[in-house]
Amino acid sequence: xxxxxxGFAAAAACIAMPVFAAVALGDAAGSxxxxxxxxxxxxSIGKLGGGGLDGAFARFKGSILIDNSDVGRSQVxxxxxxxxxxxxxxxxxxxxxxxxxxxAADNPEIQFRSTxxxxxxxxxxxxxGRLTARGKTFQEKFTADLGGLKAGTIKFHVTGKVxxxxxxxxxxxxxxxxxxxxxxxxxxxxx
Amino acid sequence: xxxxxxxxxxxxxxxxxxxxxxxxxxxxxxxxxxxxxxxxSSQRTAFELIQLHxxxxxxxxGLVILRIAWRLGRPAPSLPRSVGPFERRAxxxxxxxxxxxxxxxxxxxxxxxSVSVLEIPTVPFNLFVMPNLPLGESDTAESFWAATHxxxxxxxxxxxxxxxxAALRHHFWLRDTVLTRMIxxxxxxxxx
Ligand code: HEM
Ligand code: HEM
Numbered sequence: 306x307x308x309x310x311x312g313f314a315a316a317a318a319c320i321a322m323p324v325f326a327a328v329a330l331g332d333a334a335g336s337x338x339x340x341x342x343x344x345x346x347x348x349s350i351g352k353l354g355g356g357g358l359d360g361a362f363a364r365f366k367g368s369i370l371i372d373n374s375d376v377g378r379s380q381v382x383x384x385x386x387x388x389x390x391x392x393x394x395x396x397x398x399x400x401x402x403x404x405x406x407x408x409a410a411d412n413p414e415i416q417f418r419s420t421x422x423x424x425x426x427x428x429x430x431x432x433x434g435r436l437t438a439r440g441k442t443f444q445e446k447f448t449a450d451l452g453g454l455k456a457g458t459i460k461f462h463v464t465g466k467v468x469x470x471x472x473x474x475x476x477x478x479x480x481x482x483x484x485x486x487x488x489x490x491x492x493x494x495x496x
Numbered sequence: 497x498x499x500x501x502x503x504x505x506x507x508x509x510x511x512x513x514x515x516x517x518x519x520x521x522x523x524x525x526x527x528x529x530x531x532x533x534x535x536x537s538s539q540r541t542a543f544e545l546i547q548l549h550x551x552x553x554x555x556x557x558g559l560v561i562l563r564i565a566w567r568l569g570r571p572a573p574s575l576p577r578s579v580g581p582f583e584r585r586a587x588x589x590x591x592x593x594x595x596x597x598x599x600x601x602x603x604x605x606x607x608x609x610s611v612s613v614l615e616i617p618t619v620p621f622n623l624f625v626m627p628n629l630p631l632g633e634s635d636t637a638e639s640f641w642a643a644t645h646x647x648x649x650x651x652x653x654x655x656x657x658x659x660x661x662a663a664l665r666h667h668f669w670l671r672d673t674v675l676t677r678m679i680x681x682x683x684x685x686x687x688x
Binding site: 352353354356394396397399400403404405406476477479480 | 538539540542543544547613614615616617619622625
């Protein structure tokens with residue numbers, strides 16, 4: 306069924322426009338290693354009175370496995386090293402790394418392991434998985450949009466909302482929202 | 497002045513007394529809280545306590561404004577006859593300085609959070625967002641106001657210690673009514 310939809314998309318793409326994805330996804334099957342250099346993991350937390358706290362993780366690793374015959378068996382796994390958090394303010398970074406938030410010394414990794422991938426559109430999917438941070442694991446959902454595919458490189462734009470209180474990181478609520486908005490660009494290289 | 501206001505008597509009224517002790521407790525509590533919160537190893541507790549320090553700071557500011565407004569309409573009661581000429585001049589000056597510190601501390605704290613590059617919102621008791629003072633934010637401005645707040649806090653608590661010592665001296669050494677009249681309101685409005 307996946308193949309059929311893509312077949313249709315491929316046809317549509319041929320008529321309509323130079324859409325990257327549809328034509329090529331047939332070739333996308335395979336496993337990819339996320340390349341940190343051309344990927345990014347940004348987050349943003351709203352605050353009362355407007356504005357928010359924006360930051361990014363500089364170090365992370367992961368892989369994307371695309372199963373062409375059954376997209377549901379595709380997988381996305383990634384590991385973030387919270388030590389590498391950056392907000393542009395060293396005092397805030399130190400606060401985030403401390404035991405007030407990530408406790409990066411005792412919990413050096415934040416992990417996401419997908420458990421299901423559901424297609425939601427021509428180039429989009431809903432990725433459900435288990436997120437583990439500070440020793441706590443909960444199910445989270447992310448939306449993945451295919452952003453490009455060429456020469457063994459695949460690019461996804463991934464967004465999702467995570468409630469930080471569940472991971473023992475509720476410090477500063479309600480001044481700072483409990484909702485963390487993730488905005489990631491994951492570029493994978495076939496490997 | 498034909499009719500003397502209520503406080504121009506042997507003592508203070510209940511409003512002045514309650515405000516004095518409420519503000520005294522808040523002021524000393526703020527000093528202790530401020531001192532402790534910047535020395536904690538737990539950043540989480542430090543964050544929560546700084547928010548509490550800001551909340552109580554604004555409560556204090558509100559009460560101080562109320563107190564000053566109240567006081568402006570009611571001169572202080574005259575001192576007992578036994579009080580000597582030096583203290584007669586010094587006491588009002590110290591009290592004026594204490595009023596100045598009660599205002600300057602919350603205001604300098606407010607300036608500090610307003611110019612901080614960390615842009616942490618101030619939400620007194622999680623009730624509403626307190627707007628920032630219209631001062632430009634920068635690292636330099638933040639260090640300046642942090643230092644100012646620090647000096648004011650330590651100078652202020654020093655003056656409070658002097659004030660406390662004077663109050664105790666009146667009560668235990670001079671054995672006059674200066675301390676007790678700040679504890680119970682005068683029931684009669686005439687002198688002596
Ligand atoms: C609106 C009112 C106030 C606000 C917003 C405020 C804010 C602050 C902030 C943000 C700090 C932390 C500075 C830092 O990070 O180094 C601080 C420190 C401090 N504040 Fe306040 N404050 C207020 C009123 C007061 C009052 C009334 C006192 C009474 C004495 C006080 C005493 C202190 C002390 C002792 C410190 C610690 C200074 C140190 O030892 O480093 N503050 N205040
Ligand atoms: C520590 C315990 C304290 C004691 C025992 C104490 C005692 C007193 C007494 C006995 C008076 C009356 C003086 C008179 O009759 O002329 C007084 C007045 C006053 N106190 Fe305190 N006080 C204390 C703390 C504070 C604090 C922390 C502040 C403010 C930062 C403060 C500010 C004032 C002011 C401004 C007056 C003058 C009131 C007026 O006449 O308008 N006191 N205090």
